[in-house]
Amino acid sequence: MLNMIKLDWIGMKVYHKRFVIIPLMVCFYGIFNVPVIIPIVAFCMLNFSVNPFAVEEKGKLDNLYLTLPVTRKAIVNARFGLSLLMQCIGLAAGTVITIILSNVLYGRTVFHYTHTFKADFAVIFLLICGSLLLYAVMNLSIFPILFKIGYAKGKMFGFIIPVFAVSIMTGVLFTMWYSHNGFREWLLSVIEWSLAHTVWTALILLGASALLLAVSYMLSRKVYAKREF
Amino acid sequence: MSNAIEVKNLCKHYPGFALKNVSFHVPNGLCCGFVGPNGAGKTTTLKAMLGMTLRDGGEISLLGKPDDEVTVKEELGVMFDQPYFQEDWTPLDVEKGIKPFYRDWDDGEYRRYLSRFGLDPKKKFKTFSRGMKMKLGLAVHLSHNAKLLLLDEPTGGLDPVARDEVLDILREYMVSDNRTILFSTHITSDLERIADLIAYISNGEISFFGEKDELTSSYCVVRGGTLPEDKRKHAIGLREHSSGYECLMALEHIGGLPSDTVTERATIDDVVVYMERRSKGA
Amino acid sequence: MPIIVSLQSDIPAYEQIKVQIKAQILSGELSADEPLISMRQLARDLRVSVITTTRAYGDLEAEGLIYTVQGRGCFVKGNADMVREQYLRSVDEALRVVADKGKAAGLSLTHLQKRLEDTFHEQRD
Incomplete structure (x- = not known):
């Protein structure tokens, strides 16, 4: 599988340069709101791991794979593998940055915003679990469709719409947090509860993530096995 | 293993087109030309051999192994139209990405071929001419000791010089024992001097499969003033015009034609064209 | 040791190859x-089918x-001399x-010689 992952990576060579967007976005949002760094990294890494599908427009990568001594199963495994690998790297990096920034910026005011976020173990852990759930949801809404009909045809429903939907929902969430007191209080109480019951919350979040990813994987395997080229 | 390729009753249905019981075999060490008009089913058949298209029926075996055995592809070299490399890849990227999949990859061989074909290892694939792209694909497959080459229109879109170069590389490949090629094309003149066998496919069915020399030496192109009535049934793809007629005819029926008739050895092209005309006319 | 094959000829390629190699032997x-x-x-050099050259060699072997x-x-x-004797x-x-x-x-005699010459050249074409 490592060879296949490496090949997927080389395959998306043309998009390697785009990787620089990730740290840029992290800095841009992170300066204002340290807690969102980890979810943002998770989101960006997922997007980036869609590239092996996207390069279909620059050369038929899947067709190439099918001329090599690899099974369709191996192709699916590697794509998931690469995606998970990138996700783990992203979460780790995001965690480190969050810890550093929260310590550096604590109590300081930057662009009229005073940082009050303190990164402790429980919060970081739950941020990671929550991001994994976000990742799993997006993976499930993207990968099976792209495996089934490819990027050229599946771009709209299999990528643009899910990403758009998540962005909109995030925007709505933030707007409501800042404008709607009732919503903010409710959300704060949820956050408090989960911080008080770290283990349970983590289990729920990780369990849901695992389930969604498993479904995504099985669906992907099934549809890719039948795909015609 | 005496047959490098065995296809038995391959069936595949699409709306509007179907492969019907396609059967042929290519013995080890020979070069088989897969000919037929556009849309006849050549590419579909090749894709079925690779599992890129899932067949509805029939059996395929490559190099003695059933085609779902993934290790077959270790010794297989496949090229469709152009190699499926990414636009931005350089020959070095190709090597980095593909080499781990082939047990028998030889770095030295690859570099030698790159230099022999004049391919700059650091230039991007998209900057290569069509002929150079083909040569890169061949360089890759020659470097992992492929025993069977499946090529779909390898000389399509190439100028005569590049075509000759590609064909010469293929001929050189065939000099060693145990090397087989299946080469689909609608440029039949390419096959005249490289193919040993011809499989002729039309409308999803194989109408002829046999030795190339046999195909061309069994038929003649016949041109004359008036076609005798008793010869009419033997005339293949008959075209009658104000100044006479022309058709394809099997050698055994040529005797007894009027003395003003001109007969010429048929080329593969002639056979394909007249046979197609017959099946369209009938 | 040149061998030349014409695809336009009525004589099959394998026959041409066989005849030329035989002559050289x-x-x-x-x-x-x-x-x-x-x-x-040989198939590669002459750009003919390997089946053709195989047949030519097969026939040569059959003829000893x-x-x-x-x-x-x-x-x-080694018995080229012997075969040549037979032909002579x-x-x-x-x-x-x-x-x-x-x-x-x-x-x-002159007339006969001329006819032999004509026949010899005619068959070459």
């Missing part, structure tokens, strides 16, 4: 136990002019017939 250009170019290499060593290729058999004998026999018939028809 009988004339001594190819000596006993000398290796012949491999069938596949060459032999095959498994894994090493084809070689000229049958040529002599045929010439005797020609001479008798010519004399019976009242043809002069």
